[in-house]
Amino acid sequence: MKIGVCLKQVPATDTRIKINAEGTGIVTDEVKWEVNPYDEFALEAALLLKEAGKASEVVILTVGGSDCEQRIKDGLARGADSAIRMDDASFAGSDALGIARVLAAAATKAEVGLVLCGKQAIDGDSSQVPGMMAELLDWAQVTDISSLELDGETVTTHRAAGAGNKAVIETKLPAVLSCDKGLNTPRFASLRGIMMAKRKKIEVWGAADLGLNDADVGGTAAVLVEQGMSQPPARPAGRMIDGGSVGEKVNELVRLLREEAKVL
Amino acid sequence: MASGILVVVEHEGGQPKKTAYELLTKARELAAGLGGGVSAVVIGSDSAADLGDYGAEKVYTVSGASYETYGTEAYTAALSAVLDEAQPAVVLAPASAASRDYFPRVAARKGLGMASEVTELSSAGGTVQGKRPVYAGKALVSVSINSTPALYTVRPNSFGAGEAVGGSAEAVAVSVDAVTERSRVVEQVKSSSDVADLTEADRIVSGGRSLKSEDNFKAVIVPLAASISATPGASRAAVDAGYAPHSWQVGQTGKVVNPSLYIACGISGAIQHLAGMRTSKVIVAVNKDAEAPIFQHATYGIVEDLFEVCPELQKAFAEAL
Numbered sequence: 001m002k003i004g005v006c007l008k009q010v011p012a013t014d015t016r017i018k019i020n021a022e023g024t025g026i027v028t029d030e031v032k033w034e035v036n037p038y039d040e041f042a043l044e045a046a047l048l049l050k051e052a053g054k055a056s057e058v059v060i061l062t063v064g065g066s067d068c069e070q071r072i073k074d075g076l077a078r079g080a081d082s083a084i085r086m087d088d089a090s091f092a093g094s095d096a097l098g099i100a101r102v103l104a105a106a107a108t109k110a111e112v113g114l115v116l117c118g119k120q121a122i123d124g125d126s127s128q129v130p131g132m133m134a135e136l137l138d139w140a141q142v143t144d145i146s147s148l149e150l151d152g153e154t155v156t157t158h159r160a161a162g163a164g165n166k167a168v169i170e171t172k173l174p175a176v177l178s179c180d181k182g183l184n185t186p187r188f189a190s191l192r193g194i195m196m197a198k199r200k201k202i203e204v205w206g207a208a209d210l211g212l213n214d215a216d217v218g219g220t221a222a223v224l225v226e227q228g229m230s231q232p233p234a235r236p237a238g239r240m241i242d243g244g245s246v247g248e249k250v251n252e253l254v255r256l257l258r259e260e261a262k263v264l
Numbered sequence: 265m266a267s268g269i270l271v272v273v274e275h276e277g278g279q280p281k282k283t284a285y286e287l288l289t290k291a292r293e294l295a296a297g298l299g300g301g302v303s304a305v306v307i308g309s310d311s312a313a314d315l316g317d318y319g320a321e322k323v324y325t326v327s328g329a330s331y332e333t334y335g336t337e338a339y340t341a342a343l344s345a346v347l348d349e350a351q352p353a354v355v356l357a358p359a360s361a362a363s364r365d366y367f368p369r370v371a372a373r374k375g376l377g378m379a380s381e382v383t384e385l386s387s388a389g390g391t392v393q394g395k396r397p398v399y400a401g402k403a404l405v406s407v408s409i410n411s412t413p414a415l416y417t418v419r420p421n422s423f424g425a426g427e428a429v430g431g432s433a434e435a436v437a438v439s440v441d442a443v444t445e446r447s448r449v450v451e452q453v454k455s456s457s458d459v460a461d462l463t464e465a466d467r468i469v470s471g472g473r474s475l476k477s478e479d480n481f482k483a484v485i486v487p488l489a490a491s492i493s494a495t496p497g498a499s500r501a502a503v504d505a506g507y508a509p510h511s512w513q514v515g516q517t518g519k520v521v522n523p524s525l526y527i528a529c530g531i532s533g534a535i536q537h538l539a540g541m542r543t544s545k546v547i548v549a550v551n552k553d554a555e556a557p558i559f560q561h562a563t564y565g566i567v568e569d570l571f572e573v574c575p576e577l578q579k580a581f582a583e584a585l
Binding site: 011013014015016017019026037038095096097100122123124125126127128129130131132133134135136139140141142143144146156158159160161162164165166167168169170171172175180181182222223224225226227228229230231232235238239240241242246247249250251253254256257258261263264 | 334459516
């Protein structure tokens with residue numbers, strides 16, 4: 001079985017986000033890009049399944065321009081066998097549903113039997129693409145998984161069910177699984193992996209390869225419209241509780257929480 | 265013709281969660297601008313509870329054995345059927361473990377636009393506008409949706425729950441064709457604690473790496489949190505060091521939280537942590553390092569050792585409450 005791993009490039013978690021003058025997006029000049037952290041758990045899970053003899057091949061699926069190739073190479077260096085980059089001018093302005101259509105079409109064309117993704121990309125934070133892909137493929141899904149075991153055609157996962165509860169879920173493949181932190185510890189690329197990655201292939205597929213058109217992808221098909229970005233409102237300056245013993249400071253804090261902030 | 269606002273009600277054994285009242289209150293306000301009524305949907309119970317009293321004119325229910333525990337495909341089919349029956353213009357649901365899972369599936373099935381985890385909603389010119397945090401809250405994006413209905417999930421605690429307005433709802437039981445669940449829940453592992461989920465918590469007490477051990481988390485953070493019915497949380501550094509489970513992590517690669525009160529103990533305030541808790545209404549920072557960035561964001565700050573402050577604070581809370 002071939003596993004598809006969705007991989008997206010995002011600004012590193014320690015990036016200071018600055019909004020551009022037009023308010024249409026972020027300033028990318030000083031952004032350090034990295035693989036979406038949740039996608040790293042997905043890739044690691046796929047590599048572990050392959051190493052355990054439960055998958056034949058791991059293929060990276062990325063929607064994006066050539067600037068994403070460094071992140072794809074990072075994935076190949078860690079051990080993925082090949083990669084497909086979906087790139088087409090007509091993809092610009094796609095919403096989550098448009099991106100899900102691209103990835104679902106790619107998963108079908110690449111003949112994968114299992115798709116692993118991160119539970120969300122830490123830029124848009126929508127968490128929509130995995131479930132949308134599963135629906136478009138008419139596959140099963142489990143989102144936010146923190147454990148994964150594959151036995152034949154049955155995958156057993158743990159899913160966070162809110163309030164610290166977990167559901168143990170059995171799923172028949174094919175499926176889309178979205179991965180949470182805690183699933184595994186992603187490996188780093190080895191020197192040998194980096195050398196080997198240079199010989200691995202990154203295919204590029206466009207809309208025509210995937211049988212998609214303007215009704216499926218791009219700004220005209222988008223049903224979710226972003227109308228501009230803003231900085232979150234600054235918090236008013238806080239107050240340091242100075243002077244006195246620890247006990248006195250604590251009593252003053254409790255008084256303020258109660259009388260001024262009214263949260264007790 | 266589609267009109268009105270449908271609120272998705274999450275419940276425990278038929279008793280609506282707080283988010284139901286938050287969303288009904290917001291729905292009434294939006295409906296006043298948009299026209300159309302307010303209705304609600306309850307999946308997994310046939311009880312309309314007191315939803316009519318909070319403004320729902322109709323309560324659609326989908327109940328039966330298939331809905332007693334959450335299942336992706338059963339809930340997808342249930343909501344899809346209710347959308348066909350109710351024909352709303354706008355759907356509001358709490359952002360939750362369940363809606364994260366099945367809402368995208370409903371959106372894809374019916375070709376609808378969905379905005380996840382909005383924190384602001386307004387109506388103007390006959391349409392709804394939303395704002396949602398992106399980059400874990402480092403920026404906000406304004407969104408609108410070009411489909412009918414428009415699907416929004418709303419971060420808990422974003423809106424206050426108003427008073428009951430009086431009224432009674434017409435209950436409408438919706439029958440849904442049985443679906444085969446390809447993902448079957450074989451076991452539910454209940455958490456040993458009964459505190460609210462971090463994302464829904466009204467109060468949170470979080471610890472950082474300065475706690476130094478898992479034992480100290482249990483001895484210091486957990487009882488302090490319990491003293492004010494708060495949910496315990498942790499920074500990424502503390503989670504990565506193994507002091508607290510990942511389900512406690514607040515920040516960009518953990519939970520984004522929105523409580524009334526957030527108490528940060530021994531947390532320096534890395535960007536990725538601040539991103540996860542900056543919308544808290546009141547932030548208290550306790551750290552012995554006066555230069556810690558967390559103090560730039562705190563409502564109240566105490567520069568002292570957390571191991572001295574926390575037990576005192578726990579005692580003071582016990583006396584005050």
